[in-house]
Structures are given as C-alpha cells and as structure tokens.
Amino acid sequence: MENTTTIRSEIEKELKLGGYTFNSFGQATGLNRGIFSAMLNGNPPKPISVRQMDLITKAFNYPEDWLYDLYVDECFYDGRPHWKRVKPFLIRCVEVGNLRCVEKVLSRLMEDLNHIPTIFALAEELYEEGKLKEAIPFYECVIENEKYQHSERLAISHYKLFVASIGQDFEKNLESVLKFIPYRNRLPENYHLDALLKLANIYFNLHQWKEVEKYADELRNLATVVYKNEVQKRKNKYKYKCLVTERPLVVYYGQGYLLKGLALEKQGFYEEELEYICGYRDLSWFEGLDQVGIMEVEKFRIWAEANLLNLSVIMGNVEKLTEYVEFLKCNPQEVLPGLWTITESANRHGFLIDNILEIFAEELKTVSSKVHVRESYYESTFILDSCANLFQQIAVYKFIHSSYSEGLHYILQSLKLYFQINNRNSFAECTALFEMYRIRSSEIQLLEYQKIMEEVLKNAKENSPASIAYKLG
Missing domain, CATH: 1.25.40 (Serine Threonine Protein Phosphatase 5, Tetratricopeptide repeat)
Structure with a gap:
C-alpha cells in the first residue's frame, strides 16, 4: 500500500538524516525498540497508533500534525476502518485544528453509511465532555449524510450544532x-x-x-x-x-x-x-x-x-419607586433590569430619578464587568444587552435634562456593548443619538467615538465576502 509505505518512508528518511539507530531513537521517543522495528520492518508492518505517531513527531521536532495527512491511510489499514485508530486520530485532528484530515477520514467512512451511528456516538461523547466545538464536524457529518430525514439522531445533531454555535x-x-x-x-x-x-x-x-x-x-x-x-x-x-x-x-x-x-x-x-x-x-x-x-x-x-x-x-406610579428601590437594594441581581425599567419609565412619564441613579452609582460602574456577568444568574448575553439598553436609556434621560456630557458618556458605553454583541439595529440607533449631540461632545469623547467607528470599519472589512473568500482560499 503506497501511502502506508510513504508514512514509513518519511520516518526512515528522518532517521537517516538524524543518524539514529532503532535503539537511540527508541530512547528519544520512549518507544520500545522491538515495537519500533515492527512498525517499519514487520511483514506486514505493525500499525502505528496515534500516540506513537505523536511521540515520533515530537522526537523529530516537527509540527504536531506533520504526519497526519499520511496517517489517514493508517486508519484504513488493509482497506477497512479500524476504530481504535480512527477515533483517537479524529479527536487529535480536531484538537490541533487539522480539519482537512477530519474531512478526509469522514469522507472515507461515509462510503458506507452504516458508520453514521458511530460518528454520532463520537459527537455525543465529545459533547458530554463539554467539547462542543470539537463535536461540530461530526454532527455536521451526520446532518449531511443521514438518510432518514425524520430520524431523532438528525434532530439531535441539529440541536447540538445549534447549542455549540x-x-x-x-x-x-x-x-x-x-x-x-x-x-x-x-x-x-x-x-x-x-x-x-x-x-x-x-x-x-x-x-x-x-x-x-x-x-x-x-x-x-x-x-x-x-x-x-x-x-x-x-x-x-x-x-x-x-x-x-x-x-x-x-x-x-x-x-x-x-x-x-x-x-x-x-x-x-x-x-x-x-x-x-x-x-x-x-x-x-x-x-x-x-x-x-x-x-x-x-x-x-x-x-x-x-x-x-x-x-x-x-x-407611571411614582409612589412605588421607594418600595422598588428598597427591593433592588435587597436583591442586587435585579438592579440591572430594575434600573432599566425605572429609567425607561422616567423618560416616558417625565419624573426625576437623579437620586436613584446616585444610590446605584457604584453598581452602574461595574454592572457590565466580567465579574458581574460571571456572578449573575442571568445569561451573559442577556446581561450585556440589558447593560447596553440601560446605558442608552440613561443617556436619553441625561439629554432630556440637558446633562449632555454625561449623556454622551453613556451613549459611548452603550455603543461599545452593542458592537460587542453585534446588535446592529440598536447600534445604529445609538450612533444616531451620538450624532445628534456630537456638537456637545468633548475632544476625549470624540476620540473614543472615532476608535469605536474604526473598530466597526475594521470588523466590516474582515467579514466582507472578499476577505472571507481570501481567507478560505
């Protein structure tokens, strides 16, 4: 088998270049001399495991996936897939980011659709271990090749792919x-x-x-x-x-x-x-x-x-504000959605809340921090979006009451968060608000706004169809 010989030829070539004997290279890799000899000179040659291949690669000081393209045929030694090699090889390929070899192996496996349950089982194993990203290629394989379109396995694969994304x-x-x-x-x-x-x-x-x-x-x-x-x-x-x-x-x-x-x-x-x-x-x-x-x-x-x-x-029931503030003090996790409601209502009904914003001034400084996100029982995406919404409402409140510098400060914070979570509609709305009050902004605020817009432009270029096509090419 030509490719099987090729992987061994590569190893033999490096042995000669490095002046190794079986004994000295066995010591360098930690592999038994007899096993190493059987891999290269056996009749037929002893199959090489993924672990052994990685030890050999490390001893030669090559990138860890140096032999991976050649190892694909080792997975199909004597023409049949050998799961003891296929499974660890696929996992290692995903771990090192060599999706090309994953595709090669899966393509060979899918010549027989009876392998779909095995691929699905591997995806499920990775998923249960918390390796969501690693499981993606295998769920995708099931989705592309499952012949029963109403199967539970297909639906689960779509769901797990959805969760991972x-x-x-x-x-x-x-x-x-x-x-x-x-x-x-x-x-x-x-x-x-x-x-x-x-x-x-x-x-x-x-x-x-x-x-x-x-x-x-x-x-x-x-x-x-x-x-x-x-x-x-x-x-x-x-x-x-x-x-x-x-x-x-x-x-x-x-x-x-x-x-x-x-x-x-x-x-x-x-x-x-x-x-x-x-x-x-x-x-x-x-x-x-x-x-x-x-x-x-x-x-x-x-x-x-x-x-x-x-x-x-x-x-508009202002009489409930005092009770609401006391509730928020006793339930810190509710400060974010609570202040959002209070500020939005103040803007709608025209009552003053400066004293309330002052009470929660420290919380407003840390509300979108990583520590707050990690400690909250709300999901991080909800928190970031709620923070951006709250800052936008506070900005509107400040503009209504002619506190332009403070309003612009909160609009900038909101813009950063909307950009982070790619909420385009709200980002556009905040941009329009900033432009309305641009004339009131300080030099520092203008520079901060310019940096945000530069990031937007950079991101747009990186994600343009031409840029993506260039990366894929």
Whole structure:
C-alpha cells in the first residue's frame, strides 16, 4: 500500500538524516525498540497508533500534525476502518485544528453509511465532555449524510450544532436559530424543552416579542404535558425513571409564563402580563422538587415581586419607586433590569430619578464587568444587552435634562456593548443619538467615538465576502 509505505518512508528518511539507530531513537521517543522495528520492518508492518505517531513527531521536532495527512491511510489499514485508530486520530485532528484530515477520514467512512451511528456516538461523547466545538464536524457529518430525514439522531445533531454555535453575536445567533427551528419538534422531550427555552431567550435578546410569545407558549404547553406525565409515572415507584433535562422541570414551566409575560409587557399589554405573573409567582406546589428546584422556585418568587413593581413603575406610579428601590437594594441581581425599567419609565412619564441613579452609582460602574456577568444568574448575553439598553436609556434621560456630557458618556458605553454583541439595529440607533449631540461632545469623547467607528470599519472589512473568500482560499 503506497501511502502506508510513504508514512514509513518519511520516518526512515528522518532517521537517516538524524543518524539514529532503532535503539537511540527508541530512547528519544520512549518507544520500545522491538515495537519500533515492527512498525517499519514487520511483514506486514505493525500499525502505528496515534500516540506513537505523536511521540515520533515530537522526537523529530516537527509540527504536531506533520504526519497526519499520511496517517489517514493508517486508519484504513488493509482497506477497512479500524476504530481504535480512527477515533483517537479524529479527536487529535480536531484538537490541533487539522480539519482537512477530519474531512478526509469522514469522507472515507461515509462510503458506507452504516458508520453514521458511530460518528454520532463520537459527537455525543465529545459533547458530554463539554467539547462542543470539537463535536461540530461530526454532527455536521451526520446532518449531511443521514438518510432518514425524520430520524431523532438528525434532530439531535441539529440541536447540538445549534447549542455549540450560540454566543454573544446576535446576528450569528439568529442565523443559527433559523437553521435549527424546523427540527425542534422532532427532538425527544428533554432536548425539546431545552431548545424551546433557548429559542425564547434568543428572541428576547433580539427584542422580537411575537417570536418570544410563540416559543414561550410552546414551552409552557410542553412543560405542562411533561409535568403531568412525570406525576403519573412517579406513582409507579419501582419503574419510575426521572426525565433527564438540563434544568429542573420547574424552570421550563416557570419560564414559559415568565417569558410570555415579559414579551407582553414590552408590547404594552400590562394587564395581560398580570395573568402570567400569577403563573410563576408561587410554584411551591410543583411535585418532585429537589434542593435545586426549591431554589429555582424562590427565584421565580423574586422575579414575580420585581415584575409586579415593574408594572406599577412602567404605568407611571411614582409612589412605588421607594418600595422598588428598597427591593433592588435587597436583591442586587435585579438592579440591572430594575434600573432599566425605572429609567425607561422616567423618560416616558417625565419624573426625576437623579437620586436613584446616585444610590446605584457604584453598581452602574461595574454592572457590565466580567465579574458581574460571571456572578449573575442571568445569561451573559442577556446581561450585556440589558447593560447596553440601560446605558442608552440613561443617556436619553441625561439629554432630556440637558446633562449632555454625561449623556454622551453613556451613549459611548452603550455603543461599545452593542458592537460587542453585534446588535446592529440598536447600534445604529445609538450612533444616531451620538450624532445628534456630537456638537456637545468633548475632544476625549470624540476620540473614543472615532476608535469605536474604526473598530466597526475594521470588523466590516474582515467579514466582507472578499476577505472571507481570501481567507478560505
């Protein structure tokens, strides 16, 4: 076999160039002299393992994937795939970023579609180990080659690919959502619940309230059905097996109500939201709660209290501000969404909140920091977007009350965050606000604004079709 001989020829050539004997090179690599000899001179030659290849490469001081192209045929020694070599080789290729060799091996494997379950199992193994990015090529392989278009395996692959692709870039998140949505109803219940919650949250960050309503409704309905089934199954103590989900079941049930209510609030349907707040205000009746579930029920109680105060303030009830401020002092995690509500309401109804902004001045300085994001029970993308929204509302408040320098300061902070998460619509809105008050900006603020715009231009060039094509080429 020509390529098998080639990998051995490469090793033999380097042995001669380095003046090695089998004995001296065995010492350099830590490989037994007899095993090394059998790899090169055996009849037939002993197959080379991935670990042995890596030790040989390291001893020759070459880049770690030096022999990887030649090793592809070693995976198909005697013409058949040998999983003891194929699996570790694929994992190593992904780890070192050699996707070319991954594609070569997968292409050979897909000559027989009976290998799809094995590829899927590898993807699942990597995913369970937390290696989401490493699992992507294998889920993609399943998606491209699965012959049964309504199979659960295909739907799970689309879901896992969707999860792996979600990040802080709003535009890319939306692209991932649109690719995944057609497969959501083909998932098993545990993944289906997770998927609907993620979809509703992503659309919430995108401020697409009708879509939030749609997936919150689906989530609430599915969680209700699953809960009833779980209660029924639990009656048979000996055969009961709990449904394994990413979050406690009560989370999906409560979030279905919470997200629906918040979407209604954002559209101005305040009375309708009250009905949904009642749906998650007290979930202590939920059966099967463990310690984590009890903690989640407490979170929903706090959120319900916060959102009831939100509604009062949004509708212009200034008398509730003192109570709301005291609530925020006792619940630091709610300061960010709470201040957003207070400031937005102040801009709408025209009341003053300078004293409230002063009370939370320190929190405003750190609210978007990495420490705050890490310690919050809210997702980082939601926090960054909420920070940007809050800063924008504070800027508007400052402009209304002629505090132009402070307003421009907050607009710049908002621009940075919107750029970070690639929220183009909100970024454009903030840019327009800055331009309206540009004449009031200081030299330092103008320089800061210019730096942001330079980053925008640089990013646009790097992500232009011509630039991407050049990189791929």
